[in-house]
Amino acid sequence: MRAPASELPILFEEVCVAARDMRILSDVTLALGAGAPTVLIGPNGAGKTTLLRLAMGLAAPSAGRVTWGGRDRTDGRRLGMVSQRPVMLRRSTFANVTYALATAGIAWGRRSERARQLLAQASLSNQAGRPARRLSGGEQQRLALARALARDPEVLCLDEPTASLDPANTKAVEEIVLAVAARGIKVVMATHDLGQARRLAGDVVLLVGGRIREHAPAQQFFSSPATPEAAAFVRGDLVI
């Protein structure tokens, strides 16, 4: 059997996205390659979610080009996504994961064992039988991660996955993200949380007003930001 083609690098070439005369992204050129997590930061409306949707192949640019491993299309089989408020299917926690495994094409006989592994990884083994909608916010976010990992993704896009979580749950999610990244899965994550960006990022992309203002390795971004917007962001000033 032929190995699936790699989705990486995901290249954005002069990408613009507009909706009803409003520019959401302008002239975005960016390469997402294998390696440590890429963290997208920026204020609300900066275009972070749109960039993630483009990377997932869930939206098309109005102008410019997005490619996955040199191809103009992706079937999305090895792309996973977790949104800020993931929707739980009206099933048990366990069934949510087996559903994701089914959509990923995993054979019926292998789903139960794999689901148990994924739930263990998300520290949800003891919640397997509970209705997913009754889980706490943190548990739901971890279940969404388990579901996304069911696809055995090469790239995992996370849209502010800890925005509404307390520190303990944030830590739990971050531990999963770090473990996932250590396994070689490319994590692309949007966040408002500068501290989280410091803890997780290999490189940082600062988006303001739909444009990339700075893209640099995390250490460089935080120690010597090159643009006034990045400097203001790092100082903790309000960047609008």
Added chain:
Amino acid sequence: MTRSLVNIVQDPSALGLVLGGDTALYAIVRLSLVVSLSAAALAALIALPLGAYFALVQFPGRGFVIVVLNAFMGLPPVVVGLAAYLLLSRSGPLGFLGLLFTPRAMILAQALLVIPIIAALTRQTIEDLWLEYRDELTAMRVGPLPRIATLIWDARFSLVTVLLAGFGRAAAEVGTVMIVGGNIDGFTRTMTTAIALETSKGDLALAMGLGIVLVALIIVVNAVAWSIRRAGELRAG
């Protein structure tokens, strides 16, 4: 008027027929249940996927189709009965089937009556759920048919209520089955047609007995469905 109602309610023969296991009465009850449940099931088979299709698929004229579908929820049963009669009559396009004045014709006609109700309510239910699920299912690359199956399954508790509405409409209507069934004693006589006939004949005891059974059955079916829904919701959330 008030006096006669009091007499009927106090008439022990109505309850006697129900509690005494009157054979004729229970044959009518059995046929009514078979016809209405079969019609609701047949309508569900067609209307659930149809409603889901209208909820998920964009096509030219979709708005018009939805308006018509919603309007058809209020179709007069006698009009549906007439249409079914024309379809099934000897000179009609389905006349060769020889179904007119049989329980099968009644099932078909009631299904025609119920399909718009189940389809329209299913469309609304699935469309609401799709708004919630769209991003998640799209990110999981769930194809069109599995998507419909997923939404119907996850909306199953709401759809139980939709099916009940369909069954209620089928069980309570009289015009359609009267036209295509003919109200033949021992063959196509249902509770509603029997009530209409016995009332006109003045046999109020049997009419009352049937009325009691009809209302009781509808309450029982609803109670069972509600219990199933409640238990399911507790399990699945």
